[in-house]
Amino acid sequence: MKDSARKRRCGPPAGWILLAVLAALCLPAAPAAQDCRFCHDEPLYRFDFNRSIHAGNGCTSCHTGITNIENHRDGKEKPAPVNCGSCHEKIAKEYLNNFHYIQEDFRCSDCHRNIHAIRKDPDKNVKLAIINKCTECHGNADYTASGHGEAILKGNHDAADCADCHGLHSTQVFHTSLEQYPAEAREFYTQKCKRCHADSVMMARNNLSDRMVAYYEGTYHGKVQELGYPAPVAGCGDCHTKHNILPKEDPRSSIHPDNLEANCGRCHSGFHPRFLSYQSHPDYTDRQKYPALYATFLFMGALLVGTLAFFWFHTILWWRKVYWEHHRMEKEGIVPPSVVATGEGLQQVERFSVKYRVMHVLLVLSFFTLVLTGFPLKYAGTEWAQTLTRLWGGAHMSGLFHRGAAFVLIVGMIYVTWESLTFLFPKGEGGKGWLKRLLGPDSLFPNLKDLQDLKGMFLWFFNRGEAPKFDRWTYWEKFDFLAVFWGMFAIGGSGILLWKPEWSSWLVPGWVLNIAALVHSEEALLAALFIFTIHFFNTHFIPNKFPMDRLIFTGTYRLEELKEQRPLEYERLVAEGRLESLKREHPGIPLKLISATFGLGSLLLGLMLTVLILWSLLFA
Amino acid sequence: MAALSRKNLIRLIVNAALILVAGLAACGKPAEPPPPWKVVDAPTLRAMMADDRDLPVYNTMSEIECLDHRIPGTKCLACEEIEKDVAVLPADKNRVIVFYCESAGCYRSCRAAGAAVKAGYTQVHVLDGGMPAWKQAGYSMETVERIPRGSIPSVRAPALKQMIAEQKDLLLVDLRSEQSYKEGHIEGAANHPLYRLSRDYAAIPLDRTLVLIDDRGFRTFLAGSYLEMKGYRVMRLFGGMQAWQEMQAAK
Numbered sequence: 001m002k003d004s005a006r007k008r009r010c011g012p013p014a015g016w017i018l019l020a021v022l023a024a025l026c027l028p029a030a031p032a033a034q035d036c037r038f039c040h041d042e043p044l045y046r047f048d049f050n051r052s053i054h055a056g057n058g059c060t061s062c063h064t065g066i067t068n069i070e071n072h073r074d075g076k077e078k079p080a081p082v083n084c085g086s087c088h089e090k091i092a093k094e095y096l097n098n099f100h101y102i103q104e105d106f107r108c109s110d111c112h113r114n115i116h117a118i119r120k121d122p123d124k125n126v127k128l129a130i131i132n133k134c135t136e137c138h139g140n141a142d143y144t145a146s147g148h149g150e151a152i153l154k155g156n157h158d159a160a161d162c163a164d165c166h167g168l169h170s171t172q173v174f175h176t177s178l179e180q181y182p183a184e185a186r187e188f189y190t191q192k193c194k195r196c197h198a199d200s201v202m203m204a205r206n207n208l209s210d211r212m213v214a215y216y217e218g219t220y221h222g223k224v225q226e227l228g229y230p231a232p233v234a235g236c237g238d239c240h241t242k243h244n245i246l247p248k249e250d251p252r253s254s255i256h257p258d259n260l261e262a263n264c265g266r267c268h269s270g271f272h273p274r275f276l277s278y279q280s281h282p283d284y285t286d287r288q289k290y291p292a293l294y295a296t297f298l299f300m301g302a303l304l305v306g307t308l309a310f311f312w313f314h315t316i317l318w319w320r321k322v323y324w325e326h327h328r329m330e331k332e333g334i335v336p337p338s339v340v341a342t343g344e345g346l347q348q349v350e351r352f353s354v355k356y357r358v359m360h361v362l363l364v365l366s367f368f369t370l371v372l373t374g375f376p377l378k379y380a381g382t383e384w385a386q387t388l389t390r391l392w393g394g395a396h397m398s399g400l401f402h403r404g405a406a407f408v409l410i411v412g413m414i415y416v417t418w419e420s421l422t423f424l425f426p427k428g429e430g431g432k433g434w435l436k437r438l439l440g441p442d443s444l445f446p447n448l449k450d451l452q453d454l455k456g457m458f459l460w461f462f463n464r465g466e467a468p469k470f471d472r473w474t475y476w477e478k479f480d481f482l483a484v485f486w487g488m489f490a491i492g493g494s495g496i497l498l499w500k501p502e503w504s505s506w507l508v509p510g511w512v513l514n515i516a517a518l519v520h521s522e523e524a525l526l527a528a529l530f531i532f533t534i535h536f537f538n539t540h541f542i543p544n545k546f547p548m549d550r551l552i553f554t555g556t557y558r559l560e561e562l563k564e565q566r567p568l569e570y571e572r573l574v575a576e577g578r579l580e581s582l583k584r585e586h587p588g589i590p591l592k593l594i595s596a597t598f599g600l601g602s603l604l605l606g607l608m609l610t611v612l613i614l615w616s617l618l619f620a
Numbered sequence: 621m622a623a624l625s626r627k628n629l630i631r632l633i634v635n636a637a638l639i640l641v642a643g644l645a646a647c648g649k650p651a652e653p654p655p656p657w658k659v660v661d662a663p664t665l666r667a668m669m670a671d672d673r674d675l676p677v678y679n680t681m682s683e684i685e686c687l688d689h690r691i692p693g694t695k696c697l698a699c700e701e702i703e704k705d706v707a708v709l710p711a712d713k714n715r716v717i718v719f720y721c722e723s724a725g726c727y728r729s730c731r732a733a734g735a736a737v738k739a740g741y742t743q744v745h746v747l748d749g750g751m752p753a754w755k756q757a758g759y760s761m762e763t764v765e766r767i768p769r770g771s772i773p774s775v776r777a778p779a780l781k782q783m784i785a786e787q788k789d790l791l792l793v794d795l796r797s798e799q800s801y802k803e804g805h806i807e808g809a810a811n812h813p814l815y816r817l818s819r820d821y822a823a824i825p826l827d828r829t830l831v832l833i834d835d836r837g838f839r840t841f842l843a844g845s846y847l848e849m850k851g852y853r854v855m856r857l858f859g860g861m862q863a864w865q866e867m868q869a870a871k
Binding site: 081096097101102103104105106110136137138139 | 751841842
């Protein structure tokens, strides 16, 4: 019936067609539209289309390719496929990578089904419309029961709909069967979560904290992810699940206390239940919620600021004094005796035996490895950190090197402890006289004289007296030595706990791991800055040693230098008749060259790292 | 040991170093023999097709999928058909032939290419990245018989397991090849391979809701739309057999 009606109407006199063709030639769009609707006369085209958003376009704007209307009417000529992209260019470009197009060859009208009647409705709840559209196929019970879904159904316009996470025309799919999963998926979706959850205005509107993202980024999970290695660590969706995102008070939530063991257990295994008290988004500055963390944060901050402030002050004063003194001597033509030593004064005397020189080289190598592998994690967001980690061969390799270097350092530390004990309790003497040896001139333990020397140095800095006379070890050398010991307790202890956190949970609760992470990171900062600024200056950059003192690598210096720098030790050696046994040959060229290359290289590397660390600390 | 001269010692050290370097290089990337066919990218294939209008380019998916959308001017020939009998390919074994597949992670084109190489074809090519690469290059597609996209609900493996346990009135339809089906399938599933579904679908009863199962969940949507068009009520297993097996393995 419909067909015969159409035939009747569409079988017009030739004049009509002529008119149509003429009209099409003169005014292409609108008259053509009228002509189309002469046959295509359903209410959809005659009525709804006129009120639709595309009403301004004629039929032939989209349905192109009809050159002869008679042929078309006779079914001999069909319009070309509609190309929405000729107007919607940006969307069409995005859509080229859309999973629905790539995999299932969806075309625009497969989702925009009522394209001829589509209208702009300012009151339309777009989020709800998106959910309705997607769930036609993706019947995701999880999502509709989630916090986001529920909020949208209640009219919230901030909560994430499907497209907020998956994209609308740029829908990507990270299929579990593909190689890119889970690394790319985790990175992609975590960024999506962050985009809203770090938006302070949006979060404030919804009574949520915008700091959660920053707190997560401060943890190991967040840092490794930020460094560019999301595969081995938890992103947002790993703990909060993909769709079933609910507050932790809700028993259905993956982060509800009853579900935590299973939740963490999806990645971690072999942990004690108290592992679960680890905080994934800790706020160090929240005194009420995390008192222990807050106290640690304060303590570490004070230690860092206090130590650096004191020694930087000490260093500046020292440099001032030496520089002014140098200037005076230069002006007056005075040359220090150690520089123009002759005869006996040129004799090389051993200060460090081969064993201690090797130990120092090992310390330097392991320390640099630890800094070069650890700090990229601390400042994961910076370009240099990401480049450095790539050079190591990725986060995993970097971690292996970090642990390897830590192992070397720990073995060294155990050896030094053993050495210290045999120094205090030598064979045959037993416990007798250990206190005397502990506080004696050959010991690295601070004593009363160090306090006097410190005072003496400050008086000297301010031109109020002569520089103190030192014995074998100065107070700053003792501090360097003991700082490594303290550092090893703080960094080494926390590092061992963090090495295998699941095993550590059999020893300490999970929240201690938060503290360990904080201590490890802050103490590392202190150690690096201390070594690269204070130790470097005290030992190498001080004007009379600049640019470096090779003593720790060649092991010997001139007798005149011994007399000048350690007068009390010199007197002791002479009195005890030990000087003769310490006399050595002048170091050979190969040793000097190797020492200079290694020493200067280390100094330069340290200074470069200091710049990167300070820059990251202040600006990143 | 005493017989080890200085020259031999040097030779030994050099050899040891070479072996170490070679070993390290081998660790870096596992050596993989190159495939016995040539891989071409989308622009190259386009140029080849422009040069040779009769170039045999084969879409190795099922007929349903191929007729729905394919690279213009290409032929539909499911890889299972080629594996069964290479006589469907051109008689001239030195003719350039090209195979392509639905997705980058799909191996049908390679299986077809493997069968062709084995049969003695010397100029076998495979489109790198498959149809997605063609689409992403912005080239057009051709439709012969477009299947209207339906609203095919998907069901996840655990939910399906529960539905089976509750003895819902379902028919599990395994769309994978006969071989894959033989190697393992969900209990009670009937095998209707997708590559000949357009010929055989009528054998599937109409009285129950179908649950379509494929390898990875990529192909059931279009097959579902096709069957819906033919009057069936259809659901699909999200993630396919892989998701099902992962669920089973996790238990």
